[in-house]
Structures are given as structure tokens and as C-alpha cells.
Amino acid sequence: MPKATEGSVLKAETRPEQRAETLRFGILGCGVIGPHHARAIAGLDGAELVAVADTSVVRAETLAGEHGCSSFPNLQEMLSGADLDAVCVCTPSGMHAEHAIAALEAGKHVVIEKPVDVTLRAAGRLLAAQRATGNKAAVVSQHRFDASTLAVHDAVSGGRFGRLTTRTVAVRWWRSQSYYDSGGWRGTWELDGGGVLINQAIHSIDLLQWLMGPVVEVTAHTGLLAHERVQVEDTAVAILKFQGGALGTIVATTAAYPGLTARITVNGDRGSAVIGDDELSTSTPPASRRKQTPTVAAKTRLRRYWRSVAWTGRDPVRAPILAVSRWRIGTR
Numbered sequence: 001m002p003k004a005t006e007g008s009v010l011k012a013e014t015r016p017e018q019r020a021e022t023l024r025f026g027i028l029g030c031g032v033i034g035p036h037h038a039r040a041i042a043g044l045d046g047a048e049l050v051a052v053a054d055t056s057v058v059r060a061e062t063l064a065g066e067h068g069c070s071s072f073p074n075l076q077e078m079l080s081g082a083d084l085d086a087v088c089v090c091t092p093s094g095m096h097a098e099h100a101i102a103a104l105e106a107g108k109h110v111v112i113e114k115p116v117d118v119t120l121r122a123a124g125r126l127l128a129a130q131r132a133t134g135n136k137a138a139v140v141s142q143h144r145f146d147a148s149t150l151a152v153h154d155a156v157s158g159g160r161f162g163r164l165t166t167r168t169v170a171v172r173w174w175r176s177q178s179y180y181d182s183g184g185w186r187g188t189w190e191l192d193g194g195g196v197l198i199n200q201a202i203h204s205i206d207l208l209q210w211l212m213g214p215v216v217e218v219t220a221h222t223g224l225l226a227h228e229r230v231q232v233e234d235t236a237v238a239i240l241k242f243q244g245g246a247l248g249t250i251v252a253t254t255a256a257y258p259g260l261t262a263r264i265t266v267n268g269d270r271g272s273a274v275i276g277d278d279e280l281s282t283s284t285p286p287a288s289r290r291k292q293t294p295t296v297a298a299k300t301r302l303r304r305y306w307r308s309v310a311w312t313g314r315d316p317v318r319a320p321i322l323a324v325s326r327w328r329i330g331t332r
């Protein structure tokens, strides 16, 4: 795969739809999310899953068996034993930068699960390694590619909602105690980096900022209200002031049994939109709707994602790094 330096744009004749080359992926971390990456890669033209690795040999071998690829007990052995172009980093959040930097320095591109890591310092180290190596580093923000998000983004940036006045995020989910007990890293400051804000509501908060611009002031309260053996918050509320004067709120919880919706609203003096569970439920004036089945939507998102990352020279690690700085304001 040709390398693009930061800010460079590959010439039109090398765009992906005209290339026959196959990207060879390895996946590090075969827990909950690793198998989703495996299925997404299997569904893409021009991508092949070559290897997986996990310190749990059983998980690595099981996923490798399902996809007919090699398995390894750790990253170093996968990097030296498999011929890879890119590594998907699907390990606990506080390990992301360390693993991604090792892969970048071994000459691989990296797709890193959200969040980029759990501290700005780690994110800075990752950015420095990406710049030094010239390889690509992308952080997963898959909901930026939902048809609903793109329609609202078009409407906001085209000024169709007029002057933006209020924006809200409400993520009312349920995570059982057994969820937090299922991995030693969950609910810890060191490896989860925070609670509902950085783990579950991260997608909606990312969209809130991507759709409506930067937040300049935050007032927040957090609480651990319905779980045990957890260091971090399971509930948070925040009042936001955006650049430009609009006001907003965040309500995020993993303590709303049995689990309700994730909803984003955008209000302006000429129009409003509501995105509920990734679907555009209300938009006045109407935003364009692109109907897709969930499978097609997921494939399209990943394809668009890789195009934007691998072929335009965009620096995709920046936005999530900025987002990390916002979350930290409200949670500690």
C-alpha cells in the first residue's frame, strides 16, 4: 500500500476503486469488538484477514478458526509471523496507544478502536509516532458515517437550520453488573479511562461536536449510582456552552434499566432534527434520507472510513484527540 504523508493527497489514478491490491489485516484483541472487525473485513472487496492475536489463546484460535487465518498469542509474534499491511487495535482502551505505536513502528497502518486512548499524553505519543512513520492511524467513530448523521451534517453546514440554538445528547442505556465484572479493565480509570462518558456515550458526544462545533464551557455532575466494584461514573449530566453561543446538555447513563434510547437533537431558529438510535426520526426542513439495510450501512461506513483515511491523506487521529480533552473536563 503506498504511503501518504500528512496532508498529502494521493493522485486520482491511485484511488481505491481502480486498484487491484488487497489490504492484509491483522486484528489484535478478539473479545467483543474484534470479531466485528473480522466480519467487516470479510465483507469488503480488497481486504483480507490474515491473522488475529490475543493473550487469550482460546479467543484467538476461535476467531482464527472462524475466518481461516493464523492466530498468535501477542502483537509482537503477529507482527513478525504474518505479512500485514494494517492492524486493527481492539484491546482495552488504556492499551490502544502502546499497541498502535508498536504496529506503526513495525511499518503497519492502524485502525484503533475508540477511544484513541485514555489520556491526552498517550494520544500525543500516538500522533507523534504516526507523523514520524508516515503510516496511517485511524480511530473508529463509525457513527459519523450513518446516513442520518450525514444528512444532519449536510443540513447544519448548509445553514438549513438557521442559527443553532440548542443541542442535546441523551444516552439512557443499561449495563448489568456482570458486564462490568466481565473484564478486569472495565470501569477502571487506568484502562477504561472513565465510565459512561468515555465508553458508551462517546459516539453521541463525538457526533454532538462534529455536527455542532466545539464546546467552550462545561458544567457537570457525575455519579456511580447503580453498580459496584467500579471506579468510574455510571451516570453523568452536563450543561454545555458551544462556540457561537448555543447551549446544550448531555445526559448519559448505563443505569437506566432495561436500556432505552440514544438520542441527539439539534435545534435552530429555522429547523430541527432528532436522531434516535442512529435513525433520523424528525427533520424540519426535511434532510435527505438515504435508505440502507444495516449490513449495507455497516459495509458502506467501513469502506468510506478507509477511503477517507487511507486515500485522502486526512489526519484522522485529531478529532478524537480533541474529543478526549472535552470528556476529561467533565469527569474528573
Ligand SMILES: NC(=O)c1ccc[n+]([C@@H]2O[C@H](COP(=O)([O-])OP(=O)(O)OC[C@H]3O[C@@H](n4cnc5c(N)ncnc54)[C@H](O)[C@@H]3O)[C@@H](O)[C@H]2O)c1
Binding pocket: 028, 029, 030, 031, 032, 033, 034, 053, 054, 055, 056, 059, 073, 074, 075, 090, 091, 092, 093, 095, 113, 114, 115, 140, 142, 183, 199
Ligand atoms: N466502536 C464501538 O462501537 C465499540 C464497541 C465495543 C468496544 N469498543 C472498544 O473496543 C475495545 C475493546 O473492547 P471489548 O468490549 O472488545 O473488550 P474485551 O475485553 O471483550 O476484549 C479485549 C480483548 O483484548 C485482549 N487483550 C488484553 N490485553 C491484550 C494484550 N496485551 N495483547 C493482546 N490481547 C490483549 C483480551 O484478552 C480480550 O480478548 C475497547 O477500547 C472498547 O472501547 C468499541
